[in-house]
Amino acid sequence: MGHEAAGTVVSAGPGVHRFQPGDRVTFDSTVCCGACDFCARGEINLCDRREVVGVSCGDYRRDGAFAEYIAVPERIVYPIPANLTFAEAAMLEPVSVALHAVAVSELSGGETALVVGSGMIGLLTMQAARAAGCSRVFVADIDATRLELARSMGATEVIPFSGAELVRECQRLTNGIGADIVFEAVGRDETVNVAIDATRKGGTITLIGNVTPEVKLPLQKVVSRELRLQGTAASAGEYPQAIELISSGRIQVKPLITEVAQLADGPRWFDRLHAREPNLMKIVLVPSAEAAG
Numbered sequence: 001m002g003h004e005a006a007g008t009v010v011s012a013g014p015g016v017h018r019f020q021p022g023d024r025v026t027f028d029s030t031v032c033c034g035a036c037d038f039c040a041r042g043e044i045n046l047c048d049r050r051e052v053v054g055v056s057c058g059d060y061r062r063d064g065a066f067a068e069y070i071a072v073p074e075r076i077v078y079p080i081p082a083n084l085t086f087a088e089a090a091m092l093e094p095v096s097v098a099l100h101a102v103a104v105s106e107l108s109g110g111e112t113a114l115v116v117g118s119g120m121i122g123l124l125t126m127q128a129a130r131a132a133g134c135s136r137v138f139v140a141d142i143d144a145t146r147l148e149l150a151r152s153m154g155a156t157e158v159i160p161f162s163g164a165e166l167v168r169e170c171q172r173l174t175n176g177i178g179a180d181i182v183f184e185a186v187g188r189d190e191t192v193n194v195a196i197d198a199t200r201k202g203g204t205i206t207l208i209g210n211v212t213p214e215v216k217l218p219l220q221k222v223v224s225r226e227l228r229l230q231g232t233a234a235s236a237g238e239y240p241q242a243i244e245l246i247s248s249g250r251i252q253v254k255p256l257i258t259e260v261a262q263l264a265d266g267p268r269w270f271d272r273l274h275a276r277e278p279n280l281m282k283i284v285l286v287p288s289a290e291a292a293g
Helices: 092-104 120-131 144-152 163-173 189-198 219-224 239-248 263-274
Strands: 006-008 024-027 051-053 077-079 112-116 136-140 157-159 179-184 199-207 228-231 257-262 282-286
Touching (some): 112 189, 120 136, 120 144, 189 219
Parallel strands (some): 112 136, 199 228
16 A cells, blocks of 8 residues: 655665655655556556555555555656645645546536546546636536535536436536536446437547446447546646646645545544544555654
8 A cells, every 4th residue: 555655755776866865755656667668658557567665555566655665766756846735745646636637537627527426536626627728627527525625626517416416416507518528526326327328429438436446338338429428547747737737726625635644643534534433535644643744
């Protein structure tokens, strides 16, 4: 575990030239080979030999930042601007995921977007879509607290419905046309299907969420309405953009950090998250009070 992290350089290897002990840094979680065809195209998230720092599944496994020390290649390390805390810098990974979802959607500016799901990735995607030039961004969820947060962070409209009611409200807000682009940030049968129904003819549905490994698709709707289904996986070099957007305030991450807690309190916070306690977003664990800055 520990793919969203930031800290201080303790030691640098002999081939490292950009960083030295004491530097405040963060790192991209993707470690690519740099040699395969996908890497050559800049699609480092699809690298044939990709590893992901802090991810435990067999395909991508690489130990992460829950260890006392972590060693990462220089090429994935980035300096933290002076105006960002370690806690904010630890949010760069999910921000880069949101930016990549927007990037693969190939927006041209001026679109009306709908984000289905107001979890952390959904709220970051809403902000990323606004930063990319969408003229209106709606956020749909049935959690009133999260929708209020979405509104405070820049959502044009919030939709407190699911299913057919959600689709009707999206149609009303778009004069019966539907959204140009729908970002699905949940990953369940019902939310994927409602995303398809809420999209205009010729529009795009970008699939971010993957709560369930398989969903049923209304193939006839996708084909007859010429919809584009776009998958998105992790990020592919969006860290510098993420750093700039957070530093400038165009993407807000502070409202999504529920607590900056001591490492010793980690088990209690994991229990609360596992129990699905309402209104918990991101819990940042630090080894000491000083490490929070």
